[in-house]
Amino acid sequence: MSDPLSVAASCVGLITAAGATARAIMSFVRDCREARADLTTISRELADLQIILELLKSDEEEGSLPGPLRTQIVAIVDSCGGLISSIDDLLKRHKGKTGAIRWAVDGKREVEGLRRGLEAYRGSLSLAVETVTL
Template sequence: MDGLSVVASCIAVIQAADQTYKIISQFARDCKDAKGDLAAVSQELSTLTRTLTQLKDLVPDGSDFSDSDLTNNTKRNIRDIVGSFLAVACETKEVLSGHEGGSRH
């Protein structure tokens, strides 16, 4: 390898290292900024879970809702929808808690 090739290779390595540093620095800043976003999402998820649990409790499995205007099909549909949302909320919470503090649990 002649001297010019060595210099060109060194310049290419320096440029690649500089670009890599910039990308890693931006990623680190993005992750730092995302911490607050993840905390907000986690708080909203907790609120949603509490709300859905309360809604689910309003529509019991039995037909004890004789004074309600809701039909049995409507009650069943609400229970199914709330159950699905609760399952998604639990899965989302597990994913988020796997990223708390920068480590996986």
């Protein structure tokens, strides 16, 4: 069984990472405006994810999360953290003078896969919140 502190700590860590990535997206879009439409959905997913993580953290602090669900939440949060790191890496690879060209060549395609993954993780964590609410 997962330690309750690890659930709360995992949520806090991912909330922080999601916030940092959202800020990095804003900075990136200022320099590479061609990416705005592609990254707007990622920004929304990150904002929704932060809300869900806050709810899960609160549920854990109140003792509302059943043991088996804790383990699943920590696994999802850890995997989602890896995906958020991939988003950060993508942004770093496409910075610079040729960033817009590189974005058009492969960034759009790659960010779509990351968006789908982020959406799946957010959906799974949202289901966990709904399970606790029932």
